Amino acid sequence: MEEIFDTIADEISRARSVAVFTGAGMSQESGIPTFRDAQTGLWARFRPEDLATLAAFLDDPPRVFAWYLQRLMSIRGVVPNDGHAAIASLDEIVESVDVITQNIDGLHARAGSASVFELHGSIERFRCVASGHAFPLDAVLELADGSDHVEPPACPACGALIRPGVVWFGEMLPEEAVAASWESAAKCDVMLVVGTAAQVFPAAELPSVAAAAGATIIEINPEPTRLSDWVGYRVPATAAMALPRLIDRLAPAGSS
Numbered sequence: 001m002e003e004i005f006d007t008i009a010d011e012i013s014r015a016r017s018v019a020v021f022t023g024a025g026m027s028q029e030s031g032i033p034t035f036r037d038a039q040t041g042l043w044a045r046f047r048p049e050d051l052a053t054l055a056a057f058l059d060d061p062p063r064v065f066a067w068y069l070q071r072l073m074s075i076r077g078v079v080p081n082d083g084h085a086a087i088a089s090l091d092e093i094v095e096s097v098d099v100i101t102q103n104i105d106g107l108h109a110r111a112g113s114a115s116v117f118e119l120h121g122s123i124e125r126f127r128c129v130a131s132g133h134a135f136p137l138d139a140v141l142e143l144a145d146g147s148d149h150v151e152p153p154a155c156p157a158c159g160a161l162i163r164p165g166v167v168w169f170g171e172m173l174p175e176e177a178v179a180a181s182w183e184s185a186a187k188c189d190v191m192l193v194v195g196t197a198a199q200v201f202p203a204a205e206l207p208s209v210a211a212a213a214g215a216t217i218i219e220i221n222p223e224p225t226r227l228s229d230w231v232g233y234r235v236p237a238t239a240a241m242a243l244p245r246l247i248d249r250l251a252p253a254g255s256s
């Protein structure tokens with residue numbers, strides 16, 4: 001496997017622009033369960049449309065709000081892993097680096113990546129379901145009691161329910177993040193695709209957008225995905241194992 005790291009490092013060293021497209025696998029080694037892992041996956045116990053939709057929230061606000069509170073508390077307890085740190089260090093090596101993430105855990109920004117587009121929002125943001133007014137995270141954290149039912153607070157301005165600032169199934173992705181992500185994918189020389197099964201759309205279209213524009217696609221994932229047959233390079237390894245090995249070749253030890 002060593003030679004593939006040399007080849008990929010050479011591709012990146014010649015790139016002016018790199019896009020890093022990440023999914024739940026990126027945070028798995030930080031201790032956050034992915035969605036599809038059979039045993040620990042968040043969806044192992046229910047179907048996504050059962051909870052991750054506006055309809056589910058309006059149907060049973062305390063149950064859905066409690067699920068996000070539980071996930072928020074678990075994310076508050078973790079830190080970025082060596083994979084997040086390696087991606088952040090690309091900012092010092094490549095002229096232009098954008099991180100396009102499907103993750104809602106905020107770990108790329110906490111690791112220090114300067115340009116992060118959150119296609120599916122953030123679990124650390126909350127807003128009024130009616131007006132979209134932001135609601136303070138601290139006020140939400142005070143409600144966390146680990147239970148399966150937590151009454152969402154009411155918007156102080158209009159009394160409507162406060163909801164998580166994530167993109168639910170059936171909801172449009174944030175316009176700004178979409179525009180920036182599609183632009184980044186269309187202009188990058190290399191796209192690293194890390195830790196995603198590429199099954200959720202429209203985000204999963206991004207590797208094809210980059211490839212159509214002539215980018216080299218590099219997949220880092222211990223398991224094959226629907227992309228694996230056509231990507232330029234496939235590294236059958238985890239994010240926290242593969243990415244630091246790649247960076248070591250790009251910024252030899254002791255370099256500034």
Ligand code: BV8
Pocket residue numbers: 022023024025026028029034035036037048052102103104120166167168169170171172173194195196197198199200201202203220221222223225237238239240
């Ligand atoms: C939209 C936030 C359009 C919430 C998420 C039928 C009905 C309705 C909609 C649809 C439909 N059919 C298709 C759709 C579109 C739908 C969709 O794609 N559905 C899928 C299920 C088929 N998409 C949408 O609804 C989107 N909106 O289309 O709107 C529209 C049009 C008009 C008008 C209005 C709207 C919105 C999608 C966003 C949903 N929100 N998250 C929350 O988190 O609760 S999605 C959520 O799941 C994540 O954000 C992520 O995107 C996705 C999980 O995927 P992955 O990240 O890939 O994770 P997964 O577990 O699947 O895979 C992990 C991978 O990592 C694996 O490959 C594994 O091998 C690997 N791995 C594991 N460990 C490691 C590792 N890799 C590296 N290192 C490791 N250590």
